[in-house]
Amino acid sequence: MAEMERNEPKRRLISDAKELAKIRKITQAQMAEEMGVPHRTLEEWLQFRRMPKAPGTTLLQRWVDAHQGRTT
Template sequence: MERKEPTRRLLRDVMALRRIRGMSQTALAADLGVSVRTLQEWEQGRRLPSGVGHALLRQWVETHQSDGD
């Protein structure tokens, strides 16, 4: 369970940033190149992203936290 906490923390950051920016799940899924269903499952905690999915989410957060909005 401890190994999963950084991923869960990342998902909470993604959800918060998505909401702050007024983005829909559809728009974020398109940005990430994943299906809306996959994003929903990640956000709802039914699945955790793989290494590639985790990297995509981390990159998205880093890009959107630092773009000045």
């Protein structure tokens, strides 16, 4: 339970990133390229198979921040 609670902010960020990619109509491969991470790594994050460590969380947050309010 404690681990799940600790990961909740990351889970929320990942959900926000997934929704933003859907709104922008881009693929996971395109999203990974924009973020500069391997597609497989991003796929594991988006499917909650792995939680990103601090650098990955920072990349996700920067990507979300950069694209919020933009649809292309």
